[in-house]
Amino acid sequence: MEEKFLKVTQEGHFFDKHKSVLIAVSGGKDSMNLLHLLYKYQDILDIRIGVAHVNHQQRRESAEEEVYIKEWSERRSIPFHVSYFEGTFSEEAARTMRYDFFAEVMKQHDYTALVTAHHADDQAETIFMRLIRGSRLAHLSGMRVVQPFASGELIRPLLPFPKSELMNVPHFEDESNYSSLYFRNRIRNDYLPLLVNENPQFTSALLHVGKESELLHQALRDLICHIDVTNLQDFQAQTVAVRYFLLQHYLEEFPELQLTRDQFDQVLNILEKRANYQHHLKGDYYLIKDYQRFAITKIQPKTDRQEEEYVIESEGVFQHGSFIFSLNEPLEQPDQIIYLQVHQPILLRGRKAGDRILLHSIHKKIRRYFIDQKIPQKLRDTAIVIEQEGKIYGIANMVASDLSKSAKNDIIKATLYIKMKE
Structure with missing residues (x-):
């Protein structure tokens, strides 16, 4: 198991871009296996590990488990982080609290990866649960080995391994895992064993469904990547x-x-x-x-700062918002020049939901452009979009689209000079 784990982890390049890794440890067999493996191979994988534990305070054994994991970590000079669930307990509330806690620890202590102990049996259960709930085909792919999370990534290196391959390391048994109150427990203890009795390969079949679903949707993404979906x-x-x-x-x-x-x-x-x-x-x-x-x-309420639309239909100098616009009449030291098509009205307006601008051959949402460029909210609210024939040629004093650059090469073109008002 140990050598196989190291091989899978290295071949998957799970930790190539991570130095500080946070391990979610409950104290059960799965997470104690994960902790043992990453502790043993942390030098080979070139990572620094930390432990995060949530005491749900629902069982008498919870305090004992917390003490054991804390002492195990401290004896090996591994940072230990703990939090306590409060409020009305439910599976969903506990899960939300755990991942919020993990994200906060990652942020405060500069971990770039969260590692959880989900294994192949958990994957099969997840796929079956989603099937029963009527999830879409896309969601039947189950959990991903690596996915974005918080300020880094969530990694599940045990997903390729069935629980039967896990080592018998010291761990705690949670009696609540056998309670029929929880849907996953009913899947694990009642429904799946019944179906495995009918077909011993049923768990493997579920995993194949998940893998094929994942490959199918990746193939679809590859095939439609050239389509501007919102056009x-x-x-x-x-x-x-x-x-x-x-x-x-x-x-x-x-x-x-x-x-x-x-x-x-x-x-x-x-x-x-x-x-x-x-x-x-x-x-x-x-x-x-x-x-x-x-x-x-998400529609934002209009503010008084948003300007009404303004249409330029002839040559000359115009004022709109915080800018002076001049069509085909050069301004002294303009802040920006936009090239457009001739003999077509030019619309100056505020941005709208779903606006996209062609930049570097990619239709990019203006909202995403503002985020990437860290444009202040005040400037976003007062931004003036320059549109012609339903196409965005630029944003005043911010950026020109590829359309403007193409028009620049035309023999006959309209030139819009833009300058901030004094």
Whole structure:
């Protein structure tokens, strides 16, 4: 087990970019195996380890487990971090509290990876639970070995190993694991054994379903990477089947937005129609759609600082917001120059939900551009988008799109000079 673990970990390059690793340790057989393995191989893997433990305070043995893990860590000069669950206990509340605690420890102590002891049996249980709950095919891929988490990554190096391969290291048995009150326990202790009795390979079959689902969706992502999903012309040009998975892929950008099947079908139906539309989804999420594009966004209330739209239809000098604009008449020392098409109105407006700008051949959300460039909120609120024929050519005094750069090479072009007002 030890040598196999080291081989899988090295070949998977799980810790290549990590130096400080936080291990979630409950005291059970799974997590004590993980702790033993990472402690033994930390020099070979070139990592520094720390231990995080949550005392859920639900059993008499909880205090004993905490003391044991703390002393085990301290004898080996391993940092030990502990927190205590408070409030009304439930599986979901406990899980949320644990991962919030892990994220906070990572932030405070500069850990770049959280490592948990989920193994192949846990994976099969997770896939089966999601199947029973009616999860989408995309979610049947189960847990990923490595995924983004908090300020770094969440790594599950034991996922390739069934529980039967784990070593018999000192650990605690949690009697609550046999309680039928919890859904996962019923899966583990009742449902799966019954089905394994019918088909001894049932657990392996579940894992194959998860792996095939993961490969299928990765293949889809590879095939649709060139499609601008929120461009309605591109979206509606696809087959019904492709549109279905394009929308699923887009929704992955909003992990907090869990649409029901009916809600998903409703959004799909809206996108297949041509009319402008604004539709409340759930919580503070909205679907915004016009004739060219759609977006899912959290709508921010309009403020007095947002400017009304302004249309430039002829040459001359104009004032709008905090800027002076001049079409085809050079300004002295302009702050920015935008090139556009001739004989077409130019719209100056505030930004809208779902706005995208073409930068370096990629359609990038303006919201994401603001975040990446760390644009202050005040400037975001007063930003002026320069649009022509439904396409964004730039943002005043911030950036010009690839469209402007292309227009610059045209023999006949319109030139918009921009300067901040004194």
